[in-house]
Amino acid sequence: IWVGCYRGLEEQVVPAAGYKLETLPIRSLPRKLSFKVLTFVWSLALSLVRAASLIKKHKPDVVVGMGGFASYPMVLMAGRRGCPTVIHEQNAVPGLANRWLSKRVDLVALAYDDNQQMLKSSKNVEIVGNPVRSAVLAAERSEALKKLGLDEGPVTVLVFGGSRGARKINQAVVGSYDNFRDDQDLRIVHIAGMIEYDDVKDQIDKINLRTDKVKYHLFPYVQEMGAAYAVADLAVTRAGASTVAELTARGLPSILIPYPYATDNHQFVNAKTVETAGAAKIISDQDFDANQFHKIVSSLVHDSQELKKMHERAVRFGRPQAAQNLAAIIVRIADKTELKREERV
Known part of the structure; x- marks a missing residue:
C-alpha cells in the first residue's frame, strides 16, 4: 500500500502502476517564516490523525518511509503503535523528514556512505544505494x-x-x-x-x-x-x-x-x-x-x-542491486515481526 500526498503526482502514477494508494493532506514545510507555516502545522495535525487511522485499518507488518513529507506522519505513528519502521534516504544530504525520524526508526537505509554521519541515528544503519527500475x-x-x-x-x-x-x-x-x-x-x-x-x-x-x-x-x-x-x-x-x-x-x-x-x-x-x-x-x-x-x-x-x-x-x-537490497531488509524486518507474533500465540 502506497501512502502519498493529497493531489500529488502519485495520484496519477501509483494507481496506474497497479498499487493501492492512500493519501494524506500534508503540505511541505515552508523554509521561511510566513502564514504558510500555520497551514503546514494544521496539515501535519490532520495527517497524523489520518496516519493513525491507516495504521489501524491496514495493520502493516512494516512501514517504510522514502523521505517525503508524507512519510513523516506514517512512520511516526507506526512507531508509536509498535509497528516496525524503516526509512530510506536517497540524497547525499538527508531531507528534513528523515533527519527528524532517524532516531525513532528500527533501521535507516542509505544511498551513500557519506550521509551516515549526517543522520544522528542510534539504530541500525545499512548502505543499500538507490533503487533503480528494472x-x-x-x-x-x-x-x-x-x-x-x-x-x-x-x-x-x-x-x-x-x-x-x-x-x-x-x-x-x-x-x-x-x-x-x-x-x-x-x-x-x-x-x-x-x-x-x-x-x-x-x-x-x-x-x-x-x-x-x-x-x-x-x-x-x-x-x-x-x-x-x-x-x-x-x-x-x-x-x-x-x-x-x-x-x-x-x-x-x-x-x-x-x-x-x-x-x-x-x-x-x-x-x-x-x-x-x-x-x-x-x-x-x-x-x-x-x-x-x-x-x-x-x-x-x-x-x-x-x-x-x-x-x-x-x-x-553504481548499485544496480539497490532495490533488491532494500526489499531484503524490509522482508527481514517483516519476518521478525511475524515471528514475534507467533511466539506470543
Whole structure:
C-alpha cells in the first residue's frame, strides 16, 4: 500500500502502476517564516490523525518511509503503535523528514556512505544505494536504437533535464550547435522536455543546415529512459538522486549540472559524490553555458580512454542491486515481526 500526498503526482502514477494508494493532506514545510507555516502545522495535525487511522485499518507488518513529507506522519505513528519502521534516504544530504525520524526508526537505509554521519541515528544503519527500475537496467542498445529510430552511429551524448526540461541546459545545446555542426564523430540525443520542446525545435530549425555532419536528434520526452541510457556513451544532466542512481547503475559517464535551488543544495552534494568517485564531471549552473558545454563535451567525446575510465568508475560506484537490497531488509524486518507474533500465540 502506497501512502502519498493529497493531489500529488502519485495520484496519477501509483494507481496506474497497479498499487493501492492512500493519501494524506500534508503540505511541505515552508523554509521561511510566513502564514504558510500555520497551514503546514494544521496539515501535519490532520495527517497524523489520518496516519493513525491507516495504521489501524491496514495493520502493516512494516512501514517504510522514502523521505517525503508524507512519510513523516506514517512512520511516526507506526512507531508509536509498535509497528516496525524503516526509512530510506536517497540524497547525499538527508531531507528534513528523515533527519527528524532517524532516531525513532528500527533501521535507516542509505544511498551513500557519506550521509551516515549526517543522520544522528542510534539504530541500525545499512548502505543499500538507490533503487533503480528494472526496465532501466534491462534496456539493451540494439533494441533501444530501434525504439528511438536511430542507427549505430558515432559516440552519442544524451542531454536531458527531466520531464519538464531545463532551460539552462537546452539553451546551452542550442547555443553550441554551430560549433558542433561539422563534427561527424558526434551524435546528440537531446530530450528538451514537453514545455521547452517547441521553442527548442524552432531555434534548431533556424540554424540547422542539410550539410551538417553532426547527428542531432531532438525529443520532447522519452517514456523509457532505459532506452535513452542504453544508446548513450555520455550523459549531460542535472544531479537528482534518481538520475545519479540510474546513470551509475548503468555505468554511464556524466557531466552533471546541479540544480542550484535544490533544498540544502543536495544536488551539488549528490554530484560531488559521483565526481569524487571519478565517474562524473561537475559544472555549476552559474558557469554552465554554450561555450562550457562545447568545451567539455568535445574533450570527452574525442578521448575514448577517459570515457572508458569514467565508465569503469561508474560501474564500481553504481548499485544496480539497490532495490533488491532494500526489499531484503524490509522482508527481514517483516519476518521478525511475524515471528514475534507467533511466539506470543
